Amino acid sequence: MRGMNAALLVVEVAGRRAALPAERIHSVIEPASVVPVPRGPRHLAGLAALRSRPLTLIDCRSALGFEPEEARAPRAVVVDHDGHLYGLLVDLADEIIAATGSPEPLAADPGHGWRRMAPTMIESANGPLLLLDIAALISGPDAA
Known part of the structure; x- marks a missing residue:
């Protein structure tokens, strides 16, 4: 992520607004037909x-x-990670905005599950937003 003036997609997950780097996003879709993966991880x-x-x-x-x-x-934010397409299911994909600062470490614990999935925050025109870590989301809560 380039920092100041980088584009961010504002999303909502579990009642909290957060951001994803727009440069990593291919599209936002509504998945139609979803095939479950037997014995796959919960996430x-x-x-x-x-x-x-x-x-x-x-x-x-x-x-x-x-x-x-x-x-x-949910909406699926489509990203390419290590050559594979992933759809990150979020409650809401809101808008693209500009960052007004660079990613900074969190000064306080954001609560339940958020620290590992969003280890930094970034200032934006909408105020500070947690910056979601795409690789951590894909790895899931049980990854070390």
């Missing part, structure tokens, strides 16, 4: 297809240690 919501390519869906709520919400219609 692995399933598989879907995106333009004939497999898309691994990661439930960000579960990755943070929260219970998944079955009744919601």
